[in-house]
Amino acid sequence: MKQFAELFEVLDRTNKTNDKIEIIREYFSKANDDDKIWVLYLFSGGKIKKKFNTSRLKEWAIEYANIPKWLFDESYNSVGDLAETISLILPDKEIHTEKTLSEWIEYIEDINKVKEENRKEKIIEAWKSLNQNEKFVFNKLLTGGFRIGVSQKTVINALSELENIETNIISHRLMGNWHPERITYRDLLNSENIRDEISKPYPFFLAHPIEDKPEELGNPEDWQAEWKWDGIRGQLIHRQGELFLWSRGEELVTEKFPEFERIKNFLPDGIVLDGEIMCYENESPLPFNLLQTRIGRKNVTQKILKDAPVVFMIYDVLEMDGVDIRFKTLKERRELITNYELRITNGMFLKISKTIDFQSWDELRLIREKSRENLTEGLMLKRKDSAYQVGRKKGDWWKWKIDPLTIDAVLIYAQKGHGRRADLYTDYTFAVWDNGELVSFAKAYSGLTDKEIKEVEDFVKRNTLEKFGPVRTVKPELVFEIACEGISESRRHKSGIALRFPRISRWRKDKKIEEADSLESLKKLLK
Amino acid sequence: MSSTNKLLHFTKKGIYCPQAQVYIDPWSSVDKAIITHAHSDHARPGSNHYLAHKKSVPILKHRLGKDINVNGIEYNESIEINGVKISLHPAGHIPGSAQVRLEYKGEVAVVSGDYKLEDDGLTEAFEPVKCNTFVTESTFGLPVYKWKKQKEIFDDINNWWRQNKEKGKASVICGYSLGKAQRILFNVDKSIGRIFGHGAVTIINEAMSNEQLNLPLIEKANSTFTKKDFVGSLIIAPPSAIGNPWLRKFEPYSLGYASGWMNIRGAKRREGIDIGFALSDHADWNELNTAVKETGAEKIYVTHGYTAVFVKWLCENGFNAEELKTEFIGESDQE
Ligand SMILES: [Zn+2]
Ligand SMILES: [Zn+2]
Numbered sequence: 001m002k003q004f005a006e007l008f009e010v011l012d013r014t015n016k017t018n019d020k021i022e023i024i025r026e027y028f029s030k031a032n033d034d035d036k037i038w039v040l041y042l043f044s045g046g047k048i049k050k051k052f053n054t055s056r057l058k059e060w061a062i063e064y065a066n067i068p069k070w071l072f073d074e075s076y077n078s079v080g081d082l083a084e085t086i087s088l089i090l091p092d093k094e095i096h097t098e099k100t101l102s103e104w105i106e107y108i109e110d111i112n113k114v115k116e117e118n119r120k121e122k123i124i125e126a127w128k129s130l131n132q133n134e135k136f137v138f139n140k141l142l143t144g145g146f147r148i149g150v151s152q153k154t155v156i157n158a159l160s161e162l163e164n165i166e167t168n169i170i171s172h173r174l175m176g177n178w179h180p181e182r183i184t185y186r187d188l189l190n191s192e193n194i195r196d197e198i199s200k201p202y203p204f205f206l207a208h209p210i211e212d213k214p215e216e217l218g219n220p221e222d223w224q225a226e227w228k229w230d231g232i233r234g235q236l237i238h239r240q241g242e243l244f245l246w247s248r249g250e251e252l253v254t255e256k257f258p259e260f261e262r263i264k265n266f267l268p269d270g271i272v273l274d275g276e277i278m279c280y281e282n283e284s285p286l287p288f289n290l291l292q293t294r295i296g297r298k299n300v301t302q303k304i305l306k307d308a309p310v311v312f313m314i315y316d317v318l319e320m321d322g323v324d325i326r327f328k329t330l331k332e333r334r335e336l337i338t339n340y341e342l343r344i345t346n347g348m349f350l351k352i353s354k355t356i357d358f359q360s361w362d363e364l365r366l367i368r369e370k371s372r373e374n375l376t377e378g379l380m381l382k383r384k385d386s387a388y389q390v391g392r393k394k395g396d397w398w399k400w401k402i403d404p405l406t407i408d409a410v411l412i413y414a415q416k417g418h419g420r421r422a423d424l425y426t427d428y429t430f431a432v433w434d435n436g437e438l439v440s441f442a443k444a445y446s447g448l449t450d451k452e453i454k455e456v457e458d459f460v461k462r463n464t465l466e467k468f469g470p471v472r473t474v475k476p477e478l479v480f481e482i483a484c485e486g487i488s489e490s491r492r493h494k495s496g497i498a499l500r501f502p503r504i505s506r507w508r509k510d511k512k513i514e515e516a517d518s519l520e521s522l523k524k525l526l527k
Numbered sequence: 528m529s530s531t532n533k534l535l536h537f538t539k540k541g542i543y544c545p546q547a548q549v550y551i552d553p554w555s556s557v558d559k560a561i562i563t564h565a566h567s568d569h570a571r572p573g574s575n576h577y578l579a580h581k582k583s584v585p586i587l588k589h590r591l592g593k594d595i596n597v598n599g600i601e602y603n604e605s606i607e608i609n610g611v612k613i614s615l616h617p618a619g620h621i622p623g624s625a626q627v628r629l630e631y632k633g634e635v636a637v638v639s640g641d642y643k644l645e646d647d648g649l650t651e652a653f654e655p656v657k658c659n660t661f662v663t664e665s666t667f668g669l670p671v672y673k674w675k676k677q678k679e680i681f682d683d684i685n686n687w688w689r690q691n692k693e694k695g696k697a698s699v700i701c702g703y704s705l706g707k708a709q710r711i712l713f714n715v716d717k718s719i720g721r722i723f724g725h726g727a728v729t730i731i732n733e734a735m736s737n738e739q740l741n742l743p744l745i746e747k748a749n750s751t752f753t754k755k756d757f758v759g760s761l762i763i764a765p766p767s768a769i770g771n772p773w774l775r776k777f778e779p780y781s782l783g784y785a786s787g788w789m790n791i792r793g794a795k796r797r798e799g800i801d802i803g804f805a806l807s808d809h810a811d812w813n814e815l816n817t818a819v820k821e822t823g824a825e826k827i828y829v830t831h832g833y834t835a836v837f838v839k840w841l842c843e844n845g846f847n848a849e850e851l852k853t854e855f856i857g858e859s860d861q862e
Binding site: 015 | 836
């Protein structure tokens with residue numbers, strides 16, 4: 001556990017990718033295989049099966065630390081992270097043990113098996129045998145809130161160096177829903193023959209953003225253009241009679257889209273498609289936030305199925321007749337899909353993303369202007385002779401997004417942030433005018449420099465009108481420009497609208513609150 | 528603000544003893560000021576007479592002006608003003624920092640200034656002083672602030688420096704130029720490599736050197752040195768260096784920050800540093816509690832930091848405690 005807690009701490013404070021790779025490689029060269037498989041699992045976003053009830057943990061920590069509840073709450077407010085707060089307020093390590101990470105995970109799984117009333121004892125015993133860093137990691141495991149600032153790619157690079165296996169092979173093997181209890185580290189990394197294979201997606205090929213000059217890409221004839229649909233990138237797999245749907249976050253989301261099961265009836269077996277999961281009705285895309293009602297729910301009800309109809313918009317084909325065809329050119333792969341067109345689109349739920357005809361970059365530039373009205377995020381440009389590669393490689397695939405919408409809005413509430421900004425007021429709520437009143441319409445976090453955050457912090461402290469638990473109502477005075485990718489109608493929000501990816505683009509110190517936008521003008525942007 | 532006490536009054540200008548007509552760490556100009564230590568939130572310019580510990584005198588002159596009228600006395604040496612016996616006692620915060628003890632007709636009040644209980648080797652170690660009224664700081668008055676032993680922290684700092692040296696990097700460590708910087712300089716393993724200081728640090732070192740602090744001499748990291756000189760070295764700088772282009776000359780370097788706030792992960796990340804060391808010159812939660820208890824005081828006044836929290840906690844534990852609004856800042860970037 002000591003090793004892992006140190007790994008976590010060192011990674012947490014390291015910013016440079018190359019250093020991270022080195023640190024992970026170093027850890028993997030020393031740790032035992034039982035720990036390694038768990039670390040890989042955690043790095044891949046895996047969680048321990050059952051989450052602990054955090055209010056219980058808090059209760060027990062308060063009792064063991066022997067402090068009043070309010071003092072715990074004050075501490076939590078200032079630290080911003082429950083696992084960390086608990087690790088800091090508890091007494092130092094009292095018992096010496098040498099349990100490894102995997103032994104501690106087993107310990108946690110065992111706690112889940114004992115009766116409720118005996119759990120407290122087990123948890124406190126664990127706290128007694130861990131130092132502060134280890135307690136923190138242990139608590140993170142308990143609460144399922146593990147987030148390590150390391151990309152899958154970094155881990156893959158580290159393993160590739162250490163195990164001397166190509167990166168694309170490793171990333172393939174790490175995909176899919178494997179679990180440390182059912183597979184060993186060795187078997188996972190040498191998993192060619194394992195049956196899990198059938199669910200495994202290919203690593204996604206991602207595009208780089210292009211600035212405003214597609215001319216630099218050369219001859220328009222070499223390029224395929226298509227809309228960049230505003231949904232969730234996904235991979236649809238049909239192998240050996242089973243259907244799997246993966247999101248780009250490498251999450252298996254098959255169950256969120258039960259209607260896709262019917263695709264099996266007309267989509268040939270041994271096929272893997274790359275595309276966009278999106279809400280769609282009457283030959284037209286629907287706003288993104290509708291899709292969120294699918295993703296956010298545990299159970300997909302009949303009502304949701306009806307209100308948020310979905311399709312899988314096909315971009316590409318990666319496997320056909322059980323054969324990996326990613327090496328073929330895009331042009332060839334594209335022909336393979338269109339050959340299937342009749343068969344595929346006769347059924348519902350599958351669409352082929354149309355390519356856009358264009359002769360010159362200027363013509364395409366004009367077409368791109370229509371992105372927003374087509375409910376797309378812009379255009380994708382793909383080199384016609386490109387293979388389907390791994391990760392975000394520069395050169396063959398580009399996204400040419402439209403500029404975000406911007407809105408001038410007034411800061412009206414501020415709240416302390418979480419995690420890295422836990423002791424500063426960094427969660428802001430913004431308002432626009434509606435019949436002479438300011439109505440809240442968006443929350444936004446990112447986008448300010450540390451210096452600006454400090455400045456806003458000072459303002460908030462000096463201009464609080466009201467405190468509501470952690471939220472402060474501030475004097476309406478500061479105007480910010482909020483950028484977003486789109487605006488749609490929303491019944492859940494008081495303002496009646498919802499923004500897609502709102503963020504602060506800049507502080508409009510030059511503007512007075514009277515100059516902020518109005519709700520009416522925003523509603524005009526609704527499609 | 529206008530809370531009163533027999534010996535001490537809490538006025539707009541600061542903590543005041545009417546019988547002796549002296550202020551302690553006033554934040555406006557007054558006639559007579561007793562200064563607990565030379566940090567800028569405690570020692571402000573413009574007063575007619577200053578009294579402080581001997582070691583604080585050169586720093587006060589450096590910071591407030593050569594011509595200030597300042598008297599230095601030793602710890603435990605007492606002076607009397609209008610029947611009030613006044614003496615200074617080690618606060619353990621930075622070299623020369625003092626708790627101010629005032630006694631009049633059998634009543635004793637102690638103003639702690641800033642303090643810490645652990646002996647850092649360089650600063651005169653904190654001494655508890657019995658009193659009726661105790662004015663305490665509470666910069667880190669939350670139970671999440673519990674320091675590791677100084678030895679462990681310096682092991683971490685030394686290891687970090689050593690590893691950077693192996694990788695051919697410089698190690699830049701930030702901490703207040705007054706107090707923290709000298710504590711670091713005094714306690715790091717000087718066999719690892721060469722040590723440099725930012726100008727703000729070396730000038731304080733010079734001012735302190737008259738006071739026989741046994742500080743090793745370090746050079747100012749100025750333009751007479753090239754990148755090559757800095758490879759593998761340790762550079763001690765004030766927190767204002769973080770994010771400053773001045774750092775470029777040390778490339779490649781690792782940036783560390785020594786401050787009590789570094790006990791929290793979020794704070795480390797926000798500072799944009801590579802590593803944080805929770806090394807503080809203030810008392811942690813346990814030390815605050817110990818200090819308060821050891822004074823035996825009937826009345827506790829709590830100043831800068833988590834005042835409300837600490838007051839509530841003390842009251843729940845049977846102390847008669849009250850919050851005191853002051854303009855002391857505690858451990859901040861501005862020092
Ligand atoms: Zn101080
Ligand atoms: Zn202070």
